[in-house]
Each structure stands twice: as C-alpha cells, then as structure tokens.
Amino acid sequence: MESADLTEQNIDKIAALFPNVISETKDADGNLKKAINFTLLQQILQGDLVDGDECYEFTWAGKKQSIIDGNSPLRKTLRPCPEESKDWDKTENLYIEGDNLEVLKLLQGSYLNSIKMMYFDPPYNTGNDFVYRDNFTAAKDEYEEDVGLFDENENRLFKNTESNGRFHSDWCSMMYPRLQLARNLLTDDGVIVISIDDGEVNNLIKICVEIFGEENHLATFLWKSRQTTDSRKSTNMSIDHEYIVAFTNRQSVFSLKGNDIDKGKYTNPDNDPRGSWASIDLSVQATRDQRPNQFYEIINPITGISYPANSQRVWSKSKDVVNGMIKENRIIFPDNPSGRPREKKFLSDLRSEITGFSSWLDPKDVGYTTNGTRELSSLFEQRIFDFPKSTKLLCHIINQASTEDSIILDIFSGSATTAHAVMKLNAKDGGSRKFIMVQLPETTDEKSEAYKAGYKNICEIGKERIRKAGEKVKEEAGLNGQNLDIGFRVLKLDSTNMKDVYYGAGEYSQQMLLDLESNIKNDRTDLDLLYGVLLNWGVPLALPHTNEMIGGVKVHFVNGVDLVACFADNVNETIIREIAKRKPLRVVFRDSSFANSPDKINVTEIFKTISPETTVKVI
Numbered sequence: 258m259e260s261a262d263l264t265e266q267n268i269d270k271i272a273a274l275f276p277n278v279i280s281e282t283k284d285a286d287g288n289l290k291k292a293i294n295f296t297l298l299q300q301i302l303q304g305d306l307v308d309g310d311e312c313y314e315f316t317w318a319g320k321k322q323s324i325i326d327g328n329s330p331l332r333k334t335l336r337p338c339p340e341e342s343k344d345w346d347k348t349e350n351l352y353i354e355g356d357n358l359e360v361l362k363l364l365q366g367s368y369l370n371s372i373k374m375m376y377f378d379p380p381y382n383t384g385n386d387f388v389y390r391d392n393f394t395a396a397k398d399e400y401e402e403d404v405g406l407f408d409e410n411e412n413r414l415f416k417n418t419e420s421n422g423r424f425h426s427d428w429c430s431m432m433y434p435r436l437q438l439a440r441n442l443l444t445d446d447g448v449i450v451i452s453i454d455d456g457e458v459n460n461l462i463k464i465c466v467e468i469f470g471e472e473n474h475l476a477t478f479l480w481k482s483r484q485t486t487d488s489r490k491s492t493n494m495s496i497d498h499e500y501i502v503a504f505t506n507r508q509s510v511f512s513l514k515g516n517d518i519d520k521g522k523y524t525n526p527d528n529d530p531r532g533s534w535a536s537i538d539l540s541v542q543a544t545r546d547q548r549p550n551q552f553y554e555i556i557n558p559i560t561g562i563s564y565p566a567n568s569q570r571v572w573s574k575s576k577d578v579v580n581g582m583i584k585e586n587r588i589i590f591p592d593n594p595s596g597r598p599r600e601k602k603f604l605s606d607l608r609s610e611i612t613g614f615s616s617w618l619d620p621k622d623v624g625y626t627t628n629g630t631r632e633l634s635s636l637f638e639q640r641i642f643d644f645p646k647s648t649k650l651l652c653h654i655i656n657q658a659s660t661e662d663s664i665i666l667d668i669f670s671g672s673a674t675t676a677h678a679v680m681k682l683n684a685k686d687g688g689s690r691k692f693i694m695v696q697l698p699e700t701t702d703e704k705s706e707a708y709k710a711g712y713k714n715i716c717e718i719g720k721e722r723i724r725k726a727g728e729k730v731k732e733e734a735g736l737n738g739q740n741l742d743i744g745f746r747v748l749k750l751d752s753t754n755m756k757d758v759y760y761g762a763g764e765y766s767q768q769m770l771l772d773l774e775s776n777i778k779n780d781r782t783d784l785d786l787l788y789g790v791l792l793n794w795g796v797p798l799a800l801p802h803t804n805e806m807i808g809g810v811k812v813h814f815v816n817g818v819d820l821v822a823c824f825a826d827n828v829n830e831t832i833i834r835e836i837a838k839r840k841p842l843r844v845v846f847r848d849s850s851f852a853n854s855p856d857k858i859n860v861t862e863i864f865k866t867i868s869p870e871t872t873v874k875v876i
C-alpha cells in the first residue's frame with residue numbers, strides 16, 4: 258500500500274530500450290533488486306556522453322535532491338469524505354486536500370496518461386506567497402556549501418547574493434518534481450498551462466524545457482493583467498503583464514481549437530455563382546525598395562484606368578498574380594479613378610474556417626486581474642481570497658486546450674477558479690469536462706476576512722466556492738443546466754490505511770498481539786479501504802460505486818464489476834462463490850474477513866473455477 262516506486266518504473270523504461278544493461282544488486286536489507294549497469298549503458302552511448310563538467314544545463318542548489326524526492330514512494334492514502342462532498346454518488350469531479358507533490362504521487366496509477374489539460378497557478382515567489390512543506394529545502398549550511406559560499410574550512414569562496422540565490426533554488430526545487438510527476442498524467446495530446454510573472458518565468462521555461470522538451474513549447478502567452486498603470490514604483494515602471502507558459506506532451510499530436518473566422522463579412526450582393534465573398538485590401542504597407550516586385554500599376558482592362566502603387570503602400574501580390582486574378586474576375590475596380598482596386602475573396606477559397614489562436618491574450622477576451630477579484634467577492638459578498646484568476650481567463654484557455662469530455666487538473670487550486678470555469682464552459686457548450694482540484698489545507702490568517710467569516714483554511718474557501726458557483730451556473734443555464742455536474746468528491750491526504758506490521762522478531766511483545774490482530778488501522782472505514790485499493794490498483798477515483806448486501810455482508814461494486822470489494826467480517830465460501838458468479842474484473846478482500854482459514858485458502862481456487870479472468874487481492 259505504497260505509491261508507485263518511480264525509480265523502479267524508470268529502470269523498466271531503460272530495460273525496454275537496452276535489456277542488456279539490467280543487472281541485480283542487493284538493497285539495504287540484503288534482498289536482491291533490479292539495477293542498471295551504468296558502465297555498460299555508458300559504453301552503449303559512447304561518443305554522445307557529456308565530457309567533463311561543462312555542458313548546456315540548468316541547475317540550482319538542491320536540484321538532485323528534488324529529483325530523488327519526486328521519485329521516492331510514499332506510504333499515504335486518500336481518504337474519502339462524503340459528508341463534505343456534493344452529489345457524492347453522481348459526480349465525476351474531485352476535490353483533493355493535501356500537498357500536491359504527495360497527491361501527484363498517489364495519482365500516478367489512476368490517472369496515468371489521462372489528463373488532457375492542466376492549469377497550474379503556483380505561488381509566483383514574490384517573497385511572501387511561497388509556502389510548501391517539502392523536506393528538501395536545503396538546510397542553510399548545506400545550501401551555503403552547495404552554492405560555494407563557504408568551503409569546508411569556512412572560507413568564503415565567492416560572494417553570492419545569498420537571499421536571492423536561496424529564493425530561486427527553493428522555488429525551482431518545489432516546481433521540478435511536481436512538473437515531472439504531472440507530465441506522466443498528461444495524455445499524449447495533452448497540454449499544461451502555467452501562470453507566472455517576470456520573477457520566475459525564465460526558470461519555469463527552463464524547467465519545462467527539461468521536462469517536456471523544447472520542441473513541445475507551445476507558446477508563452479502574454480496577458481495584460483493590470484488595467485490601470487501602477488504609479489508606486491520609484492522607477493516609474495508599471496509592470497502590467499503576466500505570462501502563461503504552455504507546453505504540450507507531444508506537439509505532433511496536439512492542436513488548439515483555434516478561432517472561427519468571422520464569416521459575417523462574406524456576402525453575395527452581386528449573386529456571384531461562386532458564392533459569398535468579401536472585399537479585401539489589395540495593398541500592404543511597404544516601400545518600393547523593400548518590395549520592388551510589388552511596386553507596379555494595376556490597369557483596368559475595360560476602362561484603361563491605371564492605379565499605381567504609392568511610396569508608402571505597394572500591392573500585396575505580384576503583377577502576374579494580379580493579372581491572373583483580373584482574368585478570373587477576382588479584382589474589384591473602384592468607380593472613382595482615385596480609389597484603389599480590392600480583392601474579391603471567396604469564402605469557398607479559404608483553406609480552413611479556423612484561424613490561429615493568438616499568443617497575445619486580449620483583455621476583451623480574458624479580462625484583467627480585477628475581474629477575478631470582483632467575481633469572487635460578489636460570490637462571497639466579501640474579499641475572501643487574494644488575486645484569484647478570473648473565470649473569463651480560464652474559460653478562454655480551457656475552451657481552446659480541452660475537448661468537451663476532458664479531465665482538467667489544477668494542483669494549485671486556491672479559490673477553485675478552474676472548477677468554476679469548467680462548470681461554466683460545460684453549461685455553455687453542453688460539454689462534460691471533469692475537474693480535479695488539489696489544494697493544501699493552508700490555514701488562513703487570523704486577521705483575514707476569510708478567517709473571520711469562518712473559513713479556517715483555503716480548502717474550505719475552495720469547496721464553498723464550487724458549491725456557490727455551481728448553483729449559480731446551473732441557475733443561469735436554465736434548462737441547459739439539467740445534466741450539468743456541479744458536484745465534487747472530497748478526498749483528503751492521510752497516512753496509509755495499513756498498520757506498520759513489519760517488525761523485527763525482537764520488536765514483538767505480548768501487548769502488541771491484540772493490536773496486530775488486524776493489519777488495518779482501527780479508524781479506517783470500508784470506504785477508506787475501497788479508495789486505498791482504487792489508488793493501489795490504478796483505478797480512476799471518480800467512477801460510480803454502489804453496494805449490495807450479499808449473504809448478510811456489504812459488498813462494494815465500482816463501475817459495475819470493474820472492481821468488487823468486500824471488507825466485512827466472516828466472509829464465508831457461499832459469499833465468495835456468489836461474488837465470483839458476478840465475474841468481476843478485480844476483487845479484493847480484507848485479510849481478516851474470512852470466516853476461517855480454509856475459506857481464505859479456498860478463495861483463489863473458487864475464482865479459478867468460477868471466474869478465472871478475475872484478479873484477486875487480499876489486503
């Protein structure tokens with residue numbers, strides 16, 4: 258009941274490419290395990306290895322440790338919390354409370370290659386927004402040695418701007434493993450979109466290039482986020498923009514939706530049999546020197562009137578092309594000899610009805626930061642969260658980057674704007690996108706309005722936002738909102754459901770025996786165990802589940818018979834046979850469930866006979 262060991266998975270990936278470099282070694286307990294023969298791998302790659310310590314790379318103090326921590330397994334679980342959820346039985350949305358690094362590790366099995374779009378809005382590292390609880394923040398002395406401030410004899414080696422260096426390194430160490438784990442969850446045609454400002458944009462892009470590959474850098478969008486200029490800086494510089502960095506998983510199989518061409522300007526006033534057309538300017542701003550081939554006179558073959566290019570504007574096409582267009586009656590000559598000929602452009606000639614999505618985000622489409630603040634304040638009737646993004650911005654991006662049934666993940670959920678935007682967009686286009694929000698239960702400041710209003714941590718704000726926003730979206734959607742999913746299942750990160758039962762012989766005592774009768778912690782419910790198994794088996798957490806009484810005990814059915822679980826006491830052979838007859842894909846029992854030892858021994862045999870395809874597990 259541990260999260261996946263990602264180092265082990267990496268070894269498997271190398272093994273798939275180079276089976277001969279797989280070897281064996283002993284772990285700390287003396288057990289044999291798979292390992293890489295690195296010398297052999299180096300020999301295979303001879304000629305293309307980094308020579309010496311100079312190469313093109315991006316690094317910071319603590320990078321190695323952050324990679325190790327990102328790959329190490331975790332003995333934790335997600336515990337369902339139906340009482341804080343909405344529409345628990347029906348919803349396919351998730352709200353997960355906990356540190357996002359740990360949550361991402363737990364989701365590796367259930368959501369591998371499943372998320373079409375991720376929107377991350379991490380702390381921008383402005384000096385007071387950066388909270389995270391990873392244990393890889395380098396200790397001060399370790400750090401100073403790392404960056405070369407001091408040697409082991411405490412001699413200062415070179416002067417570094419200490420606070421600055423520490424500042425960026427911690428942020429990079431926070432982001433790197435999260436992005437690495439997030440990438441595993443993206444579908445092949447998936448995209449990750451990350452908000453950031455000037456402070457860390459360079460570091461973010463460098464980290465993303467390392468994780469996703471330079472060829473997958475879709476764009477760094479520019480958003481004019483400030484509506485009015487800032488006059489507080491002594492430099493008189495007003496920073497009015499933010500960035501949205503987007504990387505695809507595999508650019509070759511990805512595309513944005515693009516924008517529809519404005520067909521309104523295509524009409525057919527002269528009943529041209531070729532269909533609707535638009536009158537397009539045939540000149541472009543350029544001088545004769547710049548485009549000599551486009552500086553000539555267009556002559557109307559009927560009237561003989563000539564229309565010369567001028568010193569500031571030349572024709573947009575060469576003389577030959579325009580003459581061809583005149584023959585095909587694709588040039589409109591003006592009635593007035595001082596006017597300019599124009600192109601008759603037919604709708605049927607457009608190669609696509611879609612035009613590109615600009616990397617410059619227009620405030621008229623996405624709003625400003627103030628839109629987010631106003632929107633949230635009006636929902637709560639007070640200022641409950643600083644600088645939320647607006648649903649206008651999120652809807653615009655999600656609409657472009659997702660399909661109508663995508664799963665959208667946000668691991669820095671904050672006030673849950675992403676969830677709000679997903680519901681809004683579904684209401685608008687009838688889609689069934691689902692969201693997964695992850696948020697640390699970070700406590701609110703006692704002096705804040707949020708705290709005074711009873712929201713003791715950010716998760717409480719996020720969940721309430723989704724409840725309020727969902728109702729509002731549904732109401733505004735009217736009849737269209739009937740099948741809208743405005744619910745969410747709450748799951749909370751907690752220690753594993755299993756007791757630590759791996760004691761050395763010398764560590765057992767008489768008092769422990771009673772406690773060890775069950776290997777499962779006393780406070781864990783059936784539902785806790787069910788979700789622990791879903792995670793462990795890599796089954797999505799939003800699947801519908803029901804339960805049924807069979808032979809007097811409760812049996813859980815996840816997505817029909819995808820997974821059947823029974824954690825009750827006294828499960829006898831009759832019940833096991835009854836479950837086997839349903840032919841489940843997977844079945845799980847609890848070790849202490851069986852009425853007696855023969856029943857426990859028989860379980861595998863019963864399934865082999867009645868439902869040989871079923872995978873059986875006992876926890």
Ligand SMILES: C[S@@+](CC[C@H](N)C(=O)[O-])C[C@H]1O[C@@H](n2cnc3c(N)ncnc32)[C@H](O)[C@@H]1O
Pocket residue numbers: 355356357358378379380381388389390642644645646647668669670671672673674675695696697699715
């Ligand atoms: C910039 S805010 C996101 C705001 C959000 N986009 C909105 O519109 O409300 C970043 C959020 O990430 C959360 N956060 C920071 N570190 C985290 C972590 N390690 N795990 C989960 N959440 C974290 C913070 O508590 C904060 O709510």
